[in-house]
Amino acid sequence: MKIFSSIGAYLLMMKGMFTKPENFKMYWKELMHQSVEIGMGSLWIVTVISIFMGAVSAVQTAYQLVSPVIQKETIAQVVRDTVILEFAPTLVCIVLAGVVGSKIAGELGNMRVSEQIDALEIMGINTKSYLVAPKILGALITIPLLVILAMALGIYGGRLAGSLGGILPAETYDRGLLMNFVPKNVWFALVKAYTFAFIISSVSCFYGYNVKGGALEIGRASTTAVITSCVLILFADYILAFFLL
Amino acid sequence: MIEIKNVSKSFEDKQILKDISAVMETGKTNLIIGTSGSGKTVLQKCMVGLFEVDGGEIIFDGQNLTQMTEEERKELRQQIGMLFQGSALFDSMTVEQNIKFPLDMFTKWNYQKKIERVNDVLERVELGGTNKKYPSEISGGMKKRVGIARAIVLKPKYLFCDEPNSGLDPQTSMVIDKLIHEITLENNITTVINTHDMNSVMEIGENILYLYHGEKEWEGNNKEIIFNKNQKLNEFIFASEFLRDAKDMRMLEEKGIIDNDRDMDEIMREGGANLVIGDEDKKPE
Numbered sequence: 001m002k003i004f005s006s007i008g009a010y011l012l013m014m015k016g017m018f019t020k021p022e023n024f025k026m027y028w029k030e031l032m033h034q035s036v037e038i039g040m041g042s043l044w045i046v047t048v049i050s051i052f053m054g055a056v057s058a059v060q061t062a063y064q065l066v067s068p069v070i071q072k073e074t075i076a077q078v079v080r081d082t083v084i085l086e087f088a089p090t091l092v093c094i095v096l097a098g099v100v101g102s103k104i105a106g107e108l109g110n111m112r113v114s115e116q117i118d119a120l121e122i123m124g125i126n127t128k129s130y131l132v133a134p135k136i137l138g139a140l141i142t143i144p145l146l147v148i149l150a151m152a153l154g155i156y157g158g159r160l161a162g163s164l165g166g167i168l169p170a171e172t173y174d175r176g177l178l179m180n181f182v183p184k185n186v187w188f189a190l191v192k193a194y195t196f197a198f199i200i201s202s203v204s205c206f207y208g209y210n211v212k213g214g215a216l217e218i219g220r221a222s223t224t225a226v227i228t229s230c231v232l233i234l235f236a237d238y239i240l241a242f243f244l245l
Numbered sequence: 246m247i248e249i250k251n252v253s254k255s256f257e258d259k260q261i262l263k264d265i266s267a268v269m270e271t272g273k274t275n276l277i278i279g280t281s282g283s284g285k286t287v288l289q290k291c292m293v294g295l296f297e298v299d300g301g302e303i304i305f306d307g308q309n310l311t312q313m314t315e316e317e318r319k320e321l322r323q324q325i326g327m328l329f330q331g332s333a334l335f336d337s338m339t340v341e342q343n344i345k346f347p348l349d350m351f352t353k354w355n356y357q358k359k360i361e362r363v364n365d366v367l368e369r370v371e372l373g374g375t376n377k378k379y380p381s382e383i384s385g386g387m388k389k390r391v392g393i394a395r396a397i398v399l400k401p402k403y404l405f406c407d408e409p410n411s412g413l414d415p416q417t418s419m420v421i422d423k424l425i426h427e428i429t430l431e432n433n434i435t436t437v438i439n440t441h442d443m444n445s446v447m448e449i450g451e452n453i454l455y456l457y458h459g460e461k462e463w464e465g466n467n468k469e470i471i472f473n474k475n476q477k478l479n480e481f482i483f484a485s486e487f488l489r490d491a492k493d494m495r496m497l498e499e500k501g502i503i504d505n506d507r508d509m510d511e512i513m514r515e516g517g518a519n520l521v522i523g524d525e526d527k528k529p530e
Contacts, residue, residue, distance in 0.1 A: 122405075
């Protein structure tokens with residue numbers, strides 16, 4: 001029964017976001033601040049993960065393709081499609097659920113426990129609109145961009161691993177990238193990116209905003225936000241793949 | 246003025262406030278006192294609209310909070326300033342940014358005018374020059390004063406303080422009390438303070454509401470509270486033997502039984518006022 005009340009509270013929080021801002025300039029400033037925090041704050045980890053993700057993918061694909069009948073270009077195709085379809089949107093978003101999700105839940109939880117949210121409410125500010133909406137919008141702006149970056153870096157990581165490891169020359173890799181390319185895969189990846197960005201930000205905001213208690217509960221809310229986000233991402237991943245591919 | 250009429254509030258099955266009625270007067274420091282768990286904070290949060298009451302009305306100078314739309318409440322809240330128990334300063338902002346925040350949100354003033362107002366309120370709370378410090382870099386008393394500055398920056402009509410002396414030493418507590426009282430008088434605002442600090446009650450308690458287990462048990466002022474006849478209130482105020490003796494001394498002084506320091510010293514040497522309380526006319530030998 002608790003899950004239904006949580007879903008209800010979540011939907012009420014989302015509904016409460018849609019009010020006229022008290023001061024558009026302040027809201028815009030908060031949106032920009034959150035976009036920078038989420039985007040720039042995750043840039044380094046996304047870069048590292050993506051490069052190594054692509055590199056490992058190339059090495060392991062080469063390991064599995066033992067038949068001389070199969071062209072070396074196939075390695076590049078497999079790396080490209082795996083990175084675009086799965087690694088960049090899903091794996092990167094699962095990592096972002098930990099990085100961004102815990103940050104959002106912790107920040108809002110701390111604000112709740114130290115009565116900063118109450119202070120904003122007393123001033124006459126709709127905190128769902130001022131605190132939650134910029135985080136969700138900021139995630140929707142920056143996370144898909146990070147996923148696009150992850151795609152590019154993942155594919156480059158594969159090229160780097162292939163050429164440095166002697167698996168396949170860079171020219172062969174580049175040729176393979178252009179073979180049998182399906183543009184719809186990129187569109188599918190972006191649909192996943194937007195969906196996962198919404199899940200990460202809204203779920204984390206929900207748990208942080210509704211913390212009751214002290215430091216222990218903030219930690220718990222942060223952990224629950226990450227776990228719930230990861231589970232929902234994987235579930236959405238399957239649903240989207242089933243219906244869109 | 247704020248009128249509380251028959252306010253009740255429950256959480257799940259537990260009734261926290263039971264049919265409370267009181268008037269918080271304009272231009273006065275109105276205190277809500279009681280033991281921990283008596284419902285002081287819940288009552289104050291009901292008054293500012295953070296909690297919805299289950300029954301009753303809360304009227305701000307003729308405007309009924311319980312019947313307002315969300316938009317009307319927002320407008321009313323812009324006339325309210327609140328100091329929280331933990332100050333509730335925004336950690337990521339400097340002192341100046343904290344105080345400027347309501348001005349940024351609700352005024353169309355230019356930057357210079359906002360900074361002038363910020364500096365004015367900082368001078369008023371005797372924290373001039375701390376503009377660029379962060380909340381983590383200032384003491385507890387300073388945080389409270391920044392909280393007060395932020396609460397009054399928009400010149401509110403109503404000021405709420407939730408245990409403003411919590412965690413402060415007695416000397417700093419007196420400074421905070423004096424500041425709140427002076428601001429109340431200067432601006433003729435309605436100030437409501439939650440406290441269980443008896444120093445505050447005695448110093449600035451112009452209108453006192455005592456809650457006991459969620460009910461209004463006593464109402465009066467700081468002159469009436471010393472010699473009140475309410476047993477529960479007396480057990481709350483005079484919890485320590487020291488204060489009980491102090492009260493008894495005061496009674497004897499008022500009745501003229503003790504009329505000089507020599508009599509006082511003798512009584513203290515003999516172990517306090519207990520010696521004479523049984524027979525008020527008996528003087529110490």
